[in-house]
Amino acid sequence: MTNVTVVQLQNGAASRPMPVVPYETLVSEERTRQVVGALLVGAAAAGNSYAAQNASYTRGGHYSPIAGAINGARADAQNSAMIGDAVAAGQLNLAALEQNVIKDNTLLPNEWVGGQLHIEPPQGGSEGPKTYVITVPVGDEIHEITVSQGKLV
Template sequence: MMRDGQAALVSRQKSSLVLVRPASRQVRANGRPVFVVAINNLSKGPVDFRVAQVEATQHVAGSDYGMQVVTYEMLVQEEKNRQVAAAVFTGLAAAGNAYSASQAGYGHYPTPSGRTGTFYSPTAATIAQSNATAQNEAMIAATVETGQRNMAVLEQSVIKDNTLMPGEWYGGQLHLAPPVASEGGGAKTYTIVITVGADRHVIDIAQGAAGA
């Protein structure tokens, strides 16, 4: 089956239908695999989907390795940590701008005796401080805007716990921890088990090399 121009894996069980496809046409080397999951409730009653019941296993050279499902809450915490780091860097840059502006009104000139004199220009200082304030406000606003936008994207795109009513579709992005390296850098294979109500959907996936 094709979804948005990409092949989607389909699993149909007694009470539900699950479609899975990669979120991106190319997977970044050593990056997290991200899949778009769509679930349809085929039953006549409500069914539950719980992210905690999703299982992922990678198969490498005859061995199986559990893959962590990166939940919405984990992604939100990562984004909060990123915002804290960004705020620190923004604060340091703003402090540097403010200090430079505070020194902008000072200048030096040579005296007849060969020494160096110092002068202060209130006008130059005012202009520099005004420019620094504008730059700092723009940096802070951009940092806040980026954080809010990233949070909104996570809220809208990442799959979460949900109860599906009869006939209802629900879906979102499923993020997994990066798989371990395969021999020779070839394709990686793993199995994702998605539980919907009493149904277990087993999805076998082969992830090609990055850029392949």
């Protein structure tokens, strides 16, 4: 993967390199998303618990311990489910990266490797398709893939 290059074309000539995003960077970005998500889920859980306790007051402004226990248990269950869902989603995202993203590999004769190649998006306005060339060296062979990305008409 370190030898794969991507170059954006403009008017048929190379205009700028498009960095290939390595697996390690994608994992780091996913872990950062998980930390930010955990902070947001924590804030949501705190707000949910606060709202549950506020709902435990009667119309006269008196606190009801029975309503507090019921509302607190409901908020705890909701918070637990919300946290569990966030953890499970993060684990699924990391597993998908591990399984699907192409990493540096040594290929033996008659072996093949497949998966996702992540690159920075092409630049330019919304006029016309964006064209770029992906160059993949394999042994002493060089494979070039030309991509034209744009709206279907």
